[in-house]
Amino acid sequence: MSYQALYRVFRSQAFEEVVGQKHVTTTLKNAIARSKISHAYLFNGPRGTGKTSIAKIFAKAINCNERHDGEPCNECPSCVSITSGTNSDVIEIDAASNNGVDEIRNIRDKVKYAPGESKYKVYIIDEVHMLTTGAFNALLKTLEEPPSHAIFILATTEPHKIPPTIISRCQRFDFKAISTPDIVEHLSYVCDKEGIKYELSALEFIAQTAEGGMRDALSILDQAIAFGDENLTLSHVLNVTGSVGKEDLRKLTDAIVTYDVRLAFDQYHQLLSDGKEVNRLVNDFIYYLRDVIVDFATGTKGEGHIYEVELPVIYEMIDKINDTLVSMRFAVNMNIHFEVLIVKLSELVKSHEHGAGASTQYIDARMKEFEEKLAQVQLNPTAAAPSKPKAKTxxxxxxxxxxxxxxxxxxxxxxxxxxxxxxxxxxxxxxxxxxxxxxxxxxxxxxxxxxxxxxxxxxxxxxxxxxxxxxxxxxxxxxxxxxxxxxxxxxxxxxxxxxxxxxxxxxxxxxxQQTEVKQEPKDDIVKTAEELFGKDTINLID
Missing domain, CATH: 3.30.300.180 (DnaA, N-terminal domain)
Structure with missing residues (x-):
């Protein structure tokens, strides 16, 4: 038999095997055990969280003659045929590619016929939000008065695109993003089953990268195992995902907060040379600063100069990174945006370190300089004629x-x-x-x-x-x-x-300009003030 991806091999076949959706599986098991089955269900939630898997388990459970407490036996002919996809009474439809009125009318015409080998006909419509308005209208009447032997399960990642008239005719179940500890636990189970040696930090990074999706986590695990030749390390995961390790992020952050912009640029270009993506780098940067904030909150202190920066400054750094991430979506050259971000973050840290005291000292020094020059102008008006402006320089x-x-x-x-x-x-x-x-x-x-x-x-x-x-x-x-x-x-x-x-x-x-024009003493004073403080800040009173 040809190789199967891990997310297919380890697909849940019973309610108790589903990870992270206890509120859904418990409700459905109790409904099946008490024979309180609805005619239409709406499963919505993030990708890879078990919507289609639970729909198939539900189809097996309601058609299983040997079920116990709402769980399918997975051994009877009905369960085996549904698992293998050969049962003609469990129909899966991809609404993304079958979203027209004709496809839904075909379902409406056939749904009235009794099931051939099972107790119930189950229609699983995936990505149902992709149906056209006409298709939804065609489906509406069937959902309102379906035959007693037909059950519809609608799955979607975007429930806000479904008409309220459809939603009101279904029992709605909101699937949650799977927590990182639950994903790590399941990945370790998969590795043990497959005989794969692994580092816990690698599984934790995969769980974080998957962002609550078990299918994504298993796909990354599959790719990392192939890269590492049956041995899974954090380095393997970083390579296959194009992510940046914490040590590289620490070095980059150290260069930024110590105002070494040139070193930060060199490190950034080295990451690009290693094949890292700019978008991925920005996201990893945010996660890194998030971890630093958690360390501050828990009273722990890691390595790096970032821990010498005040917490409010780190909040501002994250705001600037988020602003850059938005700008990069519409940018032709994302590299320049990240380079500018490096300079902005360095200047931000520098400005907060010097603080308001430094600004006050600077203003006092400039005022003293102005008073001295003003006195010179009054004593010797011709000697203080302003030279070529230097403020901009x-x-x-x-x-x-x-x-x-x-x-x-x-x-x-x-x-x-x-x-x-x-x-x-x-x-x-x-x-x-x-x-x-x-x-x-x-x-x-x-x-x-x-x-x-x-x-x-x-x-x-x-x-x-x-x-x-x-x-x-x-x-x-x-x-x-x-x-x-x-x-x-x-x-x-x-x-x-x-x-x-x-x-x-x-x-x-x-x-x-060939000759210098002699200025009146009053003009000399004004010019000197403008030279020191800028023309916009001077208010001339006669």
Missing amino acids: ERNANKFSVSQIENVLDNANREDLTYLQENWQSLIEHVKQNNRALVSLLQNSEPVAASSTHVLIKFQEDIHCELVNKGDDKREQIESIVYTIINKKVKMVGVPDSQWLQVRHDYIKHKK
Whole structure:
């Protein structure tokens, strides 16, 4: 006989074998034992929680002549034929592929005929919410006045899509997601039956990944056993599910909360190189922080710098991760969203660590500086004429250097820029084949100025610009690749897309300005205030 998947081999064949649905199995057993059987049932709940399995067990139990306390014997001809799927009186219908009016009319025409080999005809309609409106209307009359020998069992994962007129004619049973301990216990039973050696942590991770579905858990177990050659470890499970282990998540989190963004980026790209999926990584990240919160609540402390962060900050971190998860659903490039998330989380932790005290000290220092400059203006009005504004440069000093950009623009020429633009796509293709770690940096970039010695590259994301300007290794790697494309050694300077137009405008304006206009003392004071605090914060009163 050919190999069967574990979820088929270990499918429940009696009510007592069903895991995690005690409230359903007990009710149905009592109803069968007391001969209080309804003509229609609605089973709804998450996938893989036993809806179809219980429907088949119910069909066997009501047709079994040897049943005891509502349980089928699984030995009589009726039970054996239903288990094997050869009983003509138990009809399974997939509403996802048979959802039209004609299919339901066919059922309505045949349901009036008496069963051939069993006491009851049982119609199991799976994914019933997929029926069309016309099909539901065709089914409605049959459910309202069915023959005494017919029983309908409707199974669905989305009961809100079923018309209330259908639901009101059924006994409704809500299936629950199976708890993690129950799944672990059943998986250990399966492993013992199959003679598989296993690590308990591997079963726990499978149960967590299955999210309450026993069928999903058995499918993952089946795949992990095949990967591990009859030996099940946590590493095998992580590999087959594409999930990230706690140790890798701890290292990534440590880099984030210690403000080492470059290390966090390197670790993230290494996980991508190992075949991890971004969506999966985000979910695993949330689960990891959830476990940290549980540790805080229970008074235990694990390894990692995350335990040095205050609990409210961790709550905010989870909110930002959830926001990123929503954004990624509509994103073309999910890698950039996760990179930006790394920076946001690091800045969040940094801002809370410095606290409000640091902000107050900063404001006091700026006020003192302003008072000193104001006094100088009043004593010597002509000596305090403001120079070229520097506030914006200071705010962006961590992203780019205006002086370096001006140096490129001073010597820029059209020929070098045109040649580089024509070959830029070739450079990106070269990176995709030879250095995938740089792909996310370069695929949303373009050269905007070039000379014989320097190249100015515009980056769509500010963080990518900062990484190139501050990271010598990244910049040198890109410069070496540029050399292979244009056969010329050049120095690379980055500018963020959000600032490029303003930087170019300031450069042109500065070049055109020939003489400085002398300002009145009052204007000098206003300019100095605007320079220190920003134009929007100044309220001028005569």
